[in-house]
Amino acid sequence: MKRMEIPPRSGAPEGLLRLQVVLLSGRSVEVAVDAAAKVWRLEQEVKDAIGFWPILSAGGRILNETGSLMQEGLEEGAVVQAVCARSFRRLCSSQTGHGFVAIMPDGTCFQLGRGRWRWEAMPEQVKQQPVQWVEVARFGFAALLRDGSVVTWFTSENGEMPREHPVLDVARLVANSEAFAAVHSDGTVTTWGGMTAGGDSSAVQLVGVTQVEASGRAFAALRHDGSVFAWGAPSSGGSTWAVRRWLVGVKQLKGSRSAFAALRSDGQVVTWGNRAQGGDSHGVQRQLRGVSRLFACDGAFAALCWDGSVITWGEEAWGGNSSQVSEQLQGVREIISTAGAFASILADGSVVTWGHPGYGGESGRVQSQLQAVRTVAATRKAFAALRSDGVVITWGDALCGGYSHDLEEELACVEDLWADSAAFCARRSDASLVAWGLLEDGITNSQQAQAFIYRMTGAGQES
Known part of the structure; x- marks a missing residue:
């Protein structure tokens, strides 16, 4: 995709977004990108315009390069800040995984930290093709390649040697303690890994999905119509049966180790899963009004309200009080x-x-x-x-x-x-x-x- 010259005082061609990119020096450039494109496509356009690989942010938040421009809230005329990515574009890590993976400007990557697997243990496909993101899980790694395919490899402590597991046209990766979920560009979802921990999603209808969230051994998916589906271990929130009628107009999902919380567009919160670890919010339900965002640790949830106050529930000694x-x-x-x-x-x-x-x-x-x-x-x-x-x-x-x-x-x-x-x-x-x-x-x-x-x-x- 070639960068387009933007005529003054005219809108971008139909289907394209015109964005203003501002550097720390004060210099600014305008680029036009496909409205349905991923953030990494925008990064390529900006790199062509300014001469170096950027880290992009908007509204004080770094943009997720595997998400779409729409998912990241970018609209026509939006202002995006760009800083030089220096010697690497991304450093991938996870609180549930071991090790850091640095992705270089050309898409090559290597691992540092405490993970057992080194560069030589990575699949050949990861070595030979540009990588845009690596999901670091407790049991292994999943690399999202530039062509939208995914390659996974696992640690030997789980009884599996490194192997390739190709999945195509992936926009986002999510992992729990035993399984992976890949959200495709068309809103469908593919899962693999521990069958009882969410690796088998055949029992749920995963279409039109905009977000997937993980608990310890389950997944929950948010669809574009605000409905929610869950699968995996019921003890980890893998079933929404008890709360299904309240899961409407949902805009955010969050998972603890064994429970989920859903934030609705009216500012109310619905919870399910292990009652002790945040799956039961009845004790604070009246206070859960005007909630803007949800957060979680292993055994508790925290709700940030629009007025800047915080409501918590779950295991009291572990953040729930x-x-x-x-x-x-x-x-x-x-x-x-x-x-x-x-x-x-x-x-x-x-x-x-x-x-x-x-x-x-x-x-x-x-x-x-x-x-x-x-x-x-x-x-x-x-x-x-x-x-x-x-x-x-x-x-x-x-x-x-x-x-x-x-x-x-x-x-x-x-x-x-x-x-x-x-x-x-x-x-x-x-x-x-x-x-x-x-x-x-x-x-x-x-x-x-x-x-x-x-x-x-x-x-x-x-x-």
């Missing part, structure tokens, strides 16, 4: 979770935490340092906050990255932050990566933080 900090939870703009705690970023840049202390629910040790916070990342048991001055502050379980006192020099001038299940990775202003936490099986030190520095190059890494 925020009563002790309810007065502080005002003007909340974002919520992040570990497996057993929540951290909220307030409008003034401060942070409020609650939940299990061993999972980052107690931040008293660093509370005075949690000011002017831009973003927070979370492993299973620890949090890391990136401040506007480029400094990173951590708390929670030391083995999982919650202790970084000895890394003050390394964790300065940080621009971006990621997390997997037990380690953090930060990109510094010199384009190098710093990773700390449980990076390799058995390689850690609970008394002194340990970091690995990766110098990224066009062809790979130097550490």
Whole structure:
């Protein structure tokens, strides 16, 4: 697809969106892309216009390159911000998976961190074709290639050697603890993996799907008409039978370890699954009005309301009870979770935490340092906050990255932050990566933080 010249004072040709792309330098360019295109197509257009691979954002949120322009909320005349992707375009990771996968500008990728599989263990198809995204799961990996196909490979601890599993025309990938779900561009869904954990979706009608969400051993799909279907283990929310009549006009789904919550367009919330882990919200149902977004940890949910307040339910000791900090939870703009705690970023840049202390629910040790916070990342048991001055502050379980006192020099001038299940990775202003936490099986030190520095190059890494 060639970039079109945009005539002044005229709209984009029918079927195309005209977008304004703004760089940090103040320079701006206009590009026109197919209204039905994916974000990665827009990235290609912008790269042709400005000369380097960009990371794109709109409204303060980085765009998901596997999503469509419509799904990312881009309309005619929208303003998109672009920054240089430096030596890699994406760093893929997951709180439930092990390891980080860096995708280079040319689509090649390699793994760093604590995962057992290295470059040589990846399927040949992943090595030979451009990759646009890698879904990192507990039991393996799934790479979404530029041509819309998917290749999966698994860890030997689950009894499977690396193998290819081709799926075509994929727009988005989702994984739970045992299975994958691929959402195709036409709104259909393909699943594979553990048959009783969502790998078998033959019993549900998965057409017109706009979102798929995972719990521990089940999936839930949101269709374009606002209806919801679930499949997988009933004990993990794999059946909506008990609440099906209330699942109308849904606009967002969220999963805990064993339950789901659905946010309706009228601001009300419907829950199902394991009652103790958030599947029963009757105790706070009257308060669940005017909800704007849903968040979850393993055993609890948090609802952010339009007025900036927060409502929680589920296992009380694991984030389901925020009563002790309810007065502080005002003007909340974002919520992040570990497996057993929540951290909220307030409008003034401060942070409020609650939940299990061993999972980052107690931040008293660093509370005075949690000011002017831009973003927070979370492993299973620890949090890391990136401040506007480029400094990173951590708390929670030391083995999982919650202790970084000895890394003050390394964790300065940080621009971006990621997390997997037990380690953090930060990109510094010199384009190098710093990773700390449980990076390799058995390689850690609970008394002194340990970091690995990766110098990224066009062809790979130097550490």
